Amino acid sequence: MTSPPTIHIVLFPFMSKGHSIPVFDLARLLLNRNISITIFTTPANRPFFSDSLSDTNIDIIDIPFPQNIQGIPPGVESTDKLPSMSLFPPFAHATMFMKPHFEQALESLLPVTFMITDGFLGWTLDSANKFGIPRLAYYGMNAFSGALSISAMPILGTVVSDDEPFVVPDFPCIKLTRNDFDIHFREREPKGPAFDFVMDAVIATSKSYGLLINSFYELESVYVDYCNRISSPKSWCIGPFCAAVEPQKGKLERLEKPSYIKWLDGMLEQGKSVLYVAFGTQADISIEQYKEITIGLEKSEVSFLWVVRKSIDEVNNEFENRVKNRGLVVTEWVDQREILSHGSVQGFLSHCGWNSVIESICAKVPILAWPMMAEQHLNARMVVEEIKIGLRVETCDGSVRGFVKCEGLEKPIRGLMEGEKCNEARKKVKEIGEAAIDALKEGGSSWQALNELIVELSATRQV
Numbered sequence: 001m002t003s004p005p006t007i008h009i010v011l012f013p014f015m016s017k018g019h020s021i022p023v024f025d026l027a028r029l030l031l032n033r034n035i036s037i038t039i040f041t042t043p044a045n046r047p048f049f050s051d052s053l054s055d056t057n058i059d060i061i062d063i064p065f066p067q068n069i070q071g072i073p074p075g076v077e078s079t080d081k082l083p084s085m086s087l088f089p090p091f092a093h094a095t096m097f098m099k100p101h102f103e104q105a106l107e108s109l110l111p112v113t114f115m116i117t118d119g120f121l122g123w124t125l126d127s128a129n130k131f132g133i134p135r136l137a138y139y140g141m142n143a144f145s146g147a148l149s150i151s152a153m154p155i156l157g158t159v160v161s162d163d164e165p166f167v168v169p170d171f172p173c174i175k176l177t178r179n180d181f182d183i184h185f186r187e188r189e190p191k192g193p194a195f196d197f198v199m200d201a202v203i204a205t206s207k208s209y210g211l212l213i214n215s216f217y218e219l220e221s222v223y224v225d226y227c228n229r230i231s232s233p234k235s236w237c238i239g240p241f242c243a244a245v246e247p248q249k250g251k252l253e254r255l256e257k258p259s260y261i262k263w264l265d266g267m268l269e270q271g272k273s274v275l276y277v278a279f280g281t282q283a284d285i286s287i288e289q290y291k292e293i294t295i296g297l298e299k300s301e302v303s304f305l306w307v308v309r310k311s312i313d314e315v316n317n318e319f320e321n322r323v324k325n326r327g328l329v330v331t332e333w334v335d336q337r338e339i340l341s342h343g344s345v346q347g348f349l350s351h352c353g354w355n356s357v358i359e360s361i362c363a364k365v366p367i368l369a370w371p372m373m374a375e376q377h378l379n380a381r382m383v384v385e386e387i388k389i390g391l392r393v394e395t396c397d398g399s400v401r402g403f404v405k406c407e408g409l410e411k412p413i414r415g416l417m418e419g420e421k422c423n424e425a426r427k428k429v430k431e432i433g434e435a436a437i438d439a440l441k442e443g444g445s446s447w448q449a450l451n452e453l454i455v456e457l458s459a460t461r462q463v
């Protein structure tokens with residue numbers, strides 16, 4: 001008989017799908033260690049949390065999301081529902097007003113052994129300190145992008161143009177451009193609400209007990225060691241979280257497969273390889289860019305499953321009809337991990353959000369990288385130049401942020417799905433995927449790191 005848990009952990013992910021989904025898997029990893037968990041969210045996000053965690057006994061608490069925030073439509077409590085990502089700064093800033101509700105709820109939950117809160121919820125450090133609870137931050141980023149940002153940021157302002165390659169000071173083998181960094185950081189003198197918000201978050205993280213990374217040590221040991229040498233707090237690589245759950249788990253009981261999985265089954269029966277196309281939950285894609293994607297996909301002649309966040313009727317022009325025997329466009333929420341682990345899926349055209357990259361690694365699917373925002377350009381460098389598990393789309397002006405015309409897609413799509421060039425990437429992603437899964441298994445590096453963290457924190461925090 002398992003004894004009742006003596007460790008109680010509070011989790012509080014940021015209000016965006018890309019930040020919440022990995023935390024659900026992290027929660028499962030913790031539950032396997034007989035730990036009790038309370039997770040915080042807001043009322044509009046609660047159904048997504050309850051559905052996603054229905055197989056667990058995790059307590060969900062929702063606290064009100066601030067109302068009447070300028071520019072944020074009423075009822076929007078998740079970044080994927082924002083009309084534009086330009087509203088991210090006021091949205092993220094508004095979360096601070098949740099502090100009194102968070103602290104009230106936290107008080108009723110004591111004792112709490114430690115809390116894991118999103119790096120973007122930097123204000124939770126104050127609450128943690130108030131109740132003497134150690135706080136670990138989690139951003140959803142890897143160590144590679146963190147290390148390169150730390151090293152390159154001080155010299156970004158001295159680089160002459162946005163597309164001029166420069167050598168990263170502490171990593172002489174790596175060349176980047178200013179355009180590899182988010183707009184708020186590539187100004188000569190970065191300032192403004194978004195910059196201030198991130199800096200506050202970084203300062204709060206530096207004063208926290210630790211930083212959790214959804215990655216595994218073997219993948220990026222140089223960068224993890226670098227972060228631990230020159231910055232604080234300690235980084236703990238305890239992922240990939242998505243490997244905590246078998247992609248097929250729970251699927252056996254469902255009444256019917258979703259139509260897109262049936263479609264993939266059909267492709268597999270016909271012996272066709274499918275390119276999965278998806279750009280995460282936040283990317284703002286212009287109509288012109290959508291048009292080029294449709295032409296590129298059509299000309300490439302590959303089979304594809306494309307998940308779009310909003311209807312593409314405006315650019316559709318009979319596109320779906322013309323590609324109907326080999327292409328499917330889906331506007332619903334899909335189970336991305338189930339898609340990536342489907343036998344027919346042999347390539348992923350991705351924006352390189354870190355969750356998508358690590359999920360693709362675990363499914364051993366090579367990536368065609370098309371970064372769009374946030375730290376995705378650094379992730380794309382990692383995918384193509386560092387761990388070499390994919391190719392990159394070609395922009396029409398050679399800049400990493402340039403517009404992508406249909407031919408800049410068609411050629412690399414064929415390269416990924418058919419070309420010799422991709423054989424090496426396919427081999428590499430298989431090796432790295434195996435190592436990722438091993439890291440989380442009993443005795444693996446991430447398994448050990450998580451055990452050490454729990455032992456370390458519970459030794460000082462008997463509840």
Ligand SMILES: O=c1ccn([C@@H]2O[C@H](COP(=O)(O)OP(=O)(O)O[C@H]3O[C@H](CO)[C@@H](O)[C@H](O)[C@H]3O)[C@@H](O)[C@H]2O)c(=O)[nH]1
Nearest residue numbers: 018021139140280281282333334336353354355356374375
């Ligand atoms: O229909 C869908 C759409 C998405 N997903 C999942 O949603 C997550 C999306 O995460 P990610 O690929 O990282 O994309 P974003 O949501 O765009 O991620 C944001 O958060 C990431 C983690 O911090 C950052 O790396 C990205 O740059 C940032 O845009 C993944 O787990 C997907 O499997 C689904 O399951 N079904």
